[in-house]
Amino acid sequence: MAEYGRIIGIDVGTKWIGLARTDLLKTVANPIGTYYVDDVFEALEEQVENENVEKIVVGWPLTPEGEEGRAIKMVEEFLAKLEARFPDIEVAKIDERYTTKEAVRAMVEAGVPKMKRRESDRVNQAAAAIILQKYIELVKADNVRITDRYI
Template sequence: MQNYARLIGIDVGLKRVGLAQTDLLKTIASPVGTYSPSDVFEEVDRIVEGSPVEAFIIGWPLTPNGDEGPATKMVQRFIAKLEKAHPNIPIIKVDERYTSNKAKDLMLEIGVPKKKRRQKERVDRIAAALILQRYLDEHQ
């Protein structure tokens, strides 16, 4: 029997948090938007209230050589707040190295104008979708 629920992808940054979600069949990741770190929990709550959520897939910012650095501490603080707000939804960390660069490359490939490619909000929400899609690709 099919388990109809979404996965939520999260790309945490100091200034912005990119969100993405899957369809209920968990086949494709789509960008949702970019939010300030203080406003993102309101949007996550809205998504969780609107449909079942199986798990949060969070980008884990390792250094190029695979170590944890200062950015992982920031993401861990975000995870702690998310766990407190939604204790029954599992949180899965996914290596997010180079997703911002891949997001920029993807926008170039699909013909997004240069001015729009420079918008960091756009990059962050596409990076969240790439993190989520990477998880889907590895677990299906």
């Protein structure tokens, strides 16, 4: 990874897509928003135009047993659109098992009221940040380079 730049993390859902990004040193992931499926590419375009985006990491929906889940087809279709729209940006996939549960648990620990936790936009962007943070930690811990395989 280059010294200064950002990585975008994406949690793909059927209606909503959560986005997160790293700081310029790629050490911390922060949520940046949740977007309706039809609007997410405008938000991504803005990030790519205004930030030094080096890579995009997409959550890969595996079952608890580690098999590819029902949502794989939806994510594959999203990935095809993403790669066509941003052909010069590397895209990686990472196991997203339990990220939604982790996002809800983190909001509980942070004291977010129950009604606010039920808002899917908060959960999606928090899940995107967790997906991205896991990626950062795995790359740093293992010094791995991920291309088209998921972790």
